[in-house]
């Protein structure tokens with residue numbers, strides 16, 4: 001089986017996505033890129049995460065041709081492949097429909113630097129990409145452009161994308177961004193905007209977390 005390790009990672013982290021409350025039903029999707037061949041293992045379309053095994057993950061060429069796998073690849077395949085094509089530092093992509101990040105995306109607001117944890121994204125904030133149809137090449141391009149080299153981007157009226165040097169990093173980032181989005185919404189619900197960290201404070205946080213402008217988790 002091609003990319004057995006990466007396919008197993010897709011299956012394992014799909015279950016973690018559900019258990020961590022980062023998605024509901026079949027929403028969201030994940031992928032891992034093989035550093036040697038450049039091939040990508042993606043989650044299948046429309047399957048319950050609890051049922052997905054390594055064999056259900058689909059192996060694609062960088063251009064999106066199916067190399068191995070009987071399932072239909074995720075409907076957001078273009079989104080995943082666009083990050084790999086544009087970013088030599090990205091080897092895993094996690095797309096969630098997690099509630100707090102999605103609520104913020106529905107407000108079409110970026111997540112500002114209200115916590116040092118956002119330094120894990122390699123940026124000061126999580127920007128919100130403009131609305132584009134789900135599954136479209138236009139959405140993929142808007143997400144990559146808006147992420148601008150950072151580790152996380154909100155998709156307007158849709159959800160969140162986190163990328164990383166490996167699946168553990170991308171997944172941990174999705175958890176932290178969801179936590180920060182939830183806290184931010186609670187601040188807004190309290191009728192106040194939270195205090196924001198300065199660019200200098202965020203730069204120090206990146207240094208202390210060891211991200212140095214990359215989206216590697218601490």
Ligand SMILES: [Zn+2]
Pocket residue numbers: 027028076095096097134158159
């Ligand atoms: Zn989605």
